[in-house]
Amino acid sequence: MKPRPLIAGNWKMNGLLRQLSELEKIAAEALEAGEGKDLLICPPATMLSASGGALFGKVAIGGQDCHAEASGAHTGDIAAEMLADVGATYVIVGHSERRADHDESDADVSAKATAAWRAGLTAIVCIGETEAERQAGKTLDILGGQLAGSLPDDVTEKNTVVAYEPVWAIGTGRTPTLDDVKEVHDFLRAQLSDRFGADVAGGIRLLYGGSVKPSNATELLAVDNVDGALIGGASLKAEDFIAICRACPTLEA
């Protein structure tokens, strides 16, 4: 059976408390637009607690990163337990911006996914190729390596979501062709199946991310093995986020 879709917004380093009104608008439409789907917003850490209030339990909240350890002398970092403490149920790990800006390796990402599970959170594990890697014909090799190295052994359909985000498509307005998205998502499902078995692999949500907008969401979300989206810029506007939620097909009963 296909997994229940997940539409996730990643606000990145954007958002002040005065923008809670956007979340209130999302909450107002969430029940209808999100029927049969899971909705999630990952605001900056400073807004997590207030976001939970503004979304009123109609949309889940998540962190954008976590430290591998539960506590300690790590100035500026956030433990998965701290995210859970303010109501988060998901955390993004291994986003390409973290990998690039903070030199995070696949092993670091795997340790963060384990930390997320320890705190009872679902880890959204991100992978993606650069433009140079795609042009060199290495996309599947790169993604296969990132997937293998970034996922710990105890993956389940509940504790893990995988997000495919081509680095060159993030914030650029460019997207892969639908055939390219299908090729990658089919490949990821097969890799997961080889490692974790078909039952677990079939239940893991595979998100596409990278310049998802209301204008392209319908076609991207209809691709085989695409079980939702991870949305950056367009998630900052309630109207756009809700339009993307509506574009996502629901499962047949």
Ligand SMILES: O=C[C@H](O)COP(=O)(O)O
């Ligand atoms: O996490 C979200 C992605 O990096 C996509 O960002 P974008 O929708 O602004 O391209």
